[in-house]
Amino acid sequence: MNIFRAMKPDLVVSSVKSIDFQALKARGISVVLLDFDNTLGPDHATEPTDYSRECVSTLDALGFEMCLVSNAKSGRSSNIAAMLGIPCITYAHKPNPSGVYRALDMMKAKPEQACMIGDQVFTDVIAGRLSGCYTILVERYSRKEIWYVKAKRPFERIVRFFARF
Ligand SMILES: [Mg+2]
Numbered sequence: 001m002n003i004f005r006a007m008k009p010d011l012v013v014s015s016v017k018s019i020d021f022q023a024l025k026a027r028g029i030s031v032v033l034l035d036f037d038n039t040l041g042p043d044h045a046t047e048p049t050d051y052s053r054e055c056v057s058t059l060d061a062l063g064f065e066m067c068l069v070s071n072a073k074s075g076r077s078s079n080i081a082a083m084l085g086i087p088c089i090t091y092a093h094k095p096n097p098s099g100v101y102r103a104l105d106m107m108k109a110k111p112e113q114a115c116m117i118g119d120q121v122f123t124d125v126i127a128g129r130l131s132g133c134y135t136i137l138v139e140r141y142s143r144k145e146i147w148y149v150k151a152k153r154p155f156e157r158i159v160r161f162f163a164r165f
Pocket of ligand 1: 035036037038039118119120
């Protein structure tokens with residue numbers, strides 16, 4: 001089932017905080033591309049939470065460069081990024097890798113120097129895989145999410161079952 005394997009992330013973890021960032025460094029990764037909704041904070045939040053800030057300061061202390069890569073079509077994600085003090089790509093069009101490429105361009109990084117972290121297989125993981133970045137799936141921050149994301153979860157479970165992740 002190649003189609004399912006193509007959607008398999010390199011790593012699955014429970015949360016951003018539980019990622020072994022030293023191990024990422026050892027792989028030569030210096031740039032972390034982050035989804036926001038249900039990855040770094042609650043779905044459709046208008047501002048970062050303490051959790052978001054903690055993740056960013058941990059990564060910053062470890063010397064990683066960061067960029068939000070968000071599909072949000074409003075100023076919401078760029079406002080959040082500004083509050084977190086990191087750059088942002090909006091209208092990223094994930095699963096299309098174009099937004100990830102824009103982020104890599106901006107960060108002057110090659111795909112092998114970056115990892116994409118997100119909570120959705122059909123957007124974050126596919127975009128990460130297609131762009132050639134190391135790709136990490138996190139379990140969603142909260143079960144509360146907008147209907148069109150919720151609607152995709154049963155299909156995600158099918159993919160995860162067949163691709164075993
Ligand atoms: Mg998300």
